[in-house]
Amino acid sequence: MSYKTKLSSRDVTPKTLWDRRKTLKLAPWVLFQGLFFLPKLTEARDTVGKKLKSLKDKLFSTTEPLTAYSKATSYNNYYEFGTDKSDPKKYAYQLEIEPWVVRVEGHVSQPKDFTMNELLTLAPMEERVYRLRCVEGWSMVIPWIGYSLSELLRRVAPTKDARYVEFTTVYRPDQMPGQRKPILDWPYTEGLRLDEAMNPLTLLSFGMYGSFSPNQNGAPVRVIVPWKYGFKSAKSIVSIRLTEKEPQTTWVKASPKEYGFYSNVNPSVNHPRWSQARERRIGEFRKRDTLLFNGYGDQVAKLYEGMNLEKYF
């Protein structure tokens, strides 16, 4: 192509073409804006459940700042819905939580199937702000709503043979995509020693942040054992069985060298593959030191007097 030295009015670019060019120049800007806007649109809206009334507990609650609701409900380990921490929020809506029955059985004088209504009115609801420490090295502060598990256990009257409590999570592969894969030995089971289960800290929980819990956090009913790693706090429970022998628990079965029955939070007993000395509180930048029994030593240290915590990890 050669250059014309003399340009006439015929060589002027038509205004329509020039305008189109201006529009084209806008395209990257629009694209750029879109990239910011689209993820916001696709991000599932935080659905806050129905309100659940409770009295604020002062005795056990921490005054540390709460983890944001959006974080506590979008970053979850709930392998029944998938192993990625964003999976539970994506898929948990598939679980149908109505109707729901919890069977309490085993070494009890009065075994009983509890309906949700019965459970919700069994004892006064309390809001307890607990620290939650995951075995992976992160932690949150969550205002749970519920009452001490001991309230329920007392009503079924454990017999003298009852020494342990086993919790079983619902098994519904059609509603829980993770259960269709052999990730863990489904259904998920967890357990506590009876005295641990009867400790007032151990909570039977139905809600969080003033409302009923969303499914990804273990709706409709779960336990919270704040001085143990998070996986001990079984979610979406359908069975509570009192046993004589120490129950087999899912993570112990999956990797007995890495996960123990007790799994008390302990900065000086490391996971074989990573250190447990520190943790990242979700929402904070720097890591903080992990506390023995997750800081609940005053309430629970006496349960383990004389026990070698490295052996019974």
Next chain:
Amino acid sequence: MVKPGFRTFSFYNKLIFLFCLSPLIYLIIRTLSGNLSANPIEDLTHSSGWWALTTLVITLVVTPLKIIFKKPQILFFRRTLGLFSFFYASIHFVTWIALEQFFDWEAMVLDVLDRPFITLGVIAFVLMIPLAATSPYQIRKKIGNNVWKKIHRLIYFAVLIAVLHFLWLVKKDLTEPFIFLFIVLMLLGFRVFMWCTKFFPKDQ
């Protein structure tokens, strides 16, 4: 040294460059738009590690493609891919030093000694350093092709160790690291096959 077809290959190389850069761009967008998970540092660690391994594996695909399609120009891409792998591995490594350990050297040394998966990760990264360092053409010329080739065989060890590093850190559900392992073994198997045919040529 402009060969015929060089221009098209340079165009493809730009495409590969953009492809390799896209995870970083995506990460920046997610950061700026507040769409990282509740644990952003974990996001950074995982995605940089995942892309370091992925680009490293793709780097290993280049030579077989060159042999199959008999187009030496394809080798041109190897450098881009390999350097990007080192780039993501560096982000991964620096994240660990700065954001996981906060420059606590004592804790880092203990971690490297005590935790096999971290030991492997550090070894894989260290093995990649000479590859990145000898990537400029001037250096390649200086040290000679044979030495250069020998040094760059370290990639076979680096990629195997990197996959083991991934395999070892996963808590449960080893599907993904096993997919990586399978692909890597196929790619290394191809090399073994080529060497065998070289040493035991068919009767002519």
